[in-house]
Amino acid sequence: MPRPSSRISGIVPSGKDGWEVHSAAWARKAAGEDIIMLSVGDHDFDTPSQTIEACVTAVRGSNHHYTPLPGLPRLRQAMAAASSACTGVETTPDQVIATPGGQAALYAAVQAVLDQGDHAIVVAPYYATYPNTFSAAGASFTVVETPAEDGFQPRADMIRAALKPNTRAILINTPNNPTGAVYSRERLEQLAQICREHDLWLLSDEVYWTLGGGEHVSPRSLPGMAERTLVINSMSKSHGMTGWRMGWLTGPQDMITLLVSLNLVTTYGLPAFISIACAEALENHYGVKDIAERYAARRTIFLDAVRGMNDVTVRGSEGGMYVMLDISEVEPDDEKFAWALLDKENVGVMPGSSFGEAAAGHIRISLCQPEPVLQDAAARLRRFASTYRREAA
Numbered sequence: 001m002p003r004p005s006s007r008i009s010g011i012v013p014s015g016k017d018g019w020e021v022h023s024a025a026w027a028r029k030a031a032g033e034d035i036i037m038l039s040v041g042d043h044d045f046d047t048p049s050q051t052i053e054a055c056v057t058a059v060r061g062s063n064h065h066y067t068p069l070p071g072l073p074r075l076r077q078a079m080a081a082a083s084s085a086c087t088g089v090e091t092t093p094d095q096v097i098a099t100p101g102g103q104a105a106l107y108a109a110v111q112a113v114l115d116q117g118d119h120a121i122v123v124a125p126y127y128a129t130y131p132n133t134f135s136a137a138g139a140s141f142t143v144v145e146t147p148a149e150d151g152f153q154p155r156a157d158m159i160r161a162a163l164k165p166n167t168r169a170i171l172i173n174t175p176n177n178p179t180g181a182v183y184s185r186e187r188l189e190q191l192a193q194i195c196r197e198h199d200l201w202l203l204s205d206e207v208y209w210t211l212g213g214g215e216h217v218s219p220r221s222l223p224g225m226a227e228r229t230l231v232i233n234s235m236s237k238s239h240g241m242t243g244w245r246m247g248w249l250t251g252p253q254d255m256i257t258l259l260v261s262l263n264l265v266t267t268y269g270l271p272a273f274i275s276i277a278c279a280e281a282l283e284n285h286y287g288v289k290d291i292a293e294r295y296a297a298r299r300t301i302f303l304d305a306v307r308g309m310n311d312v313t314v315r316g317s318e319g320g321m322y323v324m325l326d327i328s329e330v331e332p333d334d335e336k337f338a339w340a341l342l343d344k345e346n347v348g349v350m351p352g353s354s355f356g357e358a359a360a361g362h363i364r365i366s367l368c369q370p371e372p373v374l375q376d377a378a379a380r381l382r383r384f385a386s387t388y389r390r391e392a393a
């Protein structure tokens with residue numbers, strides 16, 4: 001075939017080989033083995049039935065046609081109301097644009113603020129797609145780690161040290177995937193200060209905002225930040241709708257108006273019946289409370305079981321769908337730990353180093369399993385951690 005563009009060839013899988021542990025666990029489970037998968041970030045339950053019914057009604061009701069580029073008016077209205085709640089800033093429909101999932105909102109945000117050759121700061125540990133989303137825009141980025149011993153909270157001094165003359169944006173994610181850290185108001189205020197001082201955009205991925213422990217603070221609500229913050233939202237996690245592909249971006253009206261042109265050349269609008277079901281789900285908060293309570297209960301059960309373990313320390317793990325365990329006292333090489341845990345106890349987890357240096361010596365546990373399975377997994381982990389030390393001694 002003729003030569004592909006360097007842009008498309010440059011989008012390569014990121015992270016270390018942690019996904020190999022996941023793939024091996026998956027293959028063994030598919031072959032019928034009793035494997036507990038704690039490596040995937042997708043719900044173990046279906047979309048709430050009211051949302052499904054809303055979609056069925058909509059698709060039977062002739063909603064089979066093109067929709068407006070920024071989203072159906074009813075959907076934008078519902079997204080604006082959700083953004084008002086999420087960010088604490090009164091939001092109008094012309095300040096939001098619907099996208100096919102949070103990932104597309106992230107892509108739109110990066111395309112919107114960075115030119116070829118511009119630079120961004122990505123606060124790590126981060127969601128796996130972040131680096132390539134910048135590469136796809138021809139932008140460079142510097143990864144700034146959040147120290148594990150600081151609960152994976154962002155540090156202003158470290159971010160300042162990474163600024164360059166061509167830095168245009170900082171990307172953060174709270175509640176965080178993979179660490180479960182919920183960034184504190186104080187740390188977000190320090191980040192906001194940097195953005196104001198250096199006239200930067202803040203790209204704030206808040207797709208887990210309903211699954212946080214305690215108050216969700218959006219940096220968009222901080223002084224002078226609404227005009228320079230783009231918030232990434234999604235229905236995937238909050239409303240149990242990963243496969244429906246619906247998300248949105250919130251920002252200054254002028255930027256959202258520009259972004260409508262991006263939808264012109266990419267999505268050309270979203271499916272009508274899905275948009276209507278999503279609007280109804282947002283208006284009525286279908287499943288939101290139930291899903292949040294489910295993850296909160298799972299987190300409590302799992303962390304309670306883990307806190308009693310010698311040599312395993314919980315870091316971050318305040319919100320989102322994951323917990324992060326420091327296992328470095330047991331085995332400093334997290335990949336080795338994850339492989340051995342899979343081999344000996346049939347539990348698949350992600351090695352922390354897949355998500356960057358700060359998470360090395362950790363494992364990421366997904367809470368996307370029912371409570372009894374998580375309890376079983378915790379028991380297997382306990383047995384493994386104690387045996388492993390005896391063998392090493």
Ligand SMILES: Cc1ncc(COP(=O)(O)O)c(C=O)c1O
Nearest residue numbers: 101102103127177207234236247
């Ligand atoms: C932090 C974060 N941002 C964005 C996404 C993308 O979500 P989606 O495209 O399903 O809305 C995910 C998915 O796991 C995520 O963890």
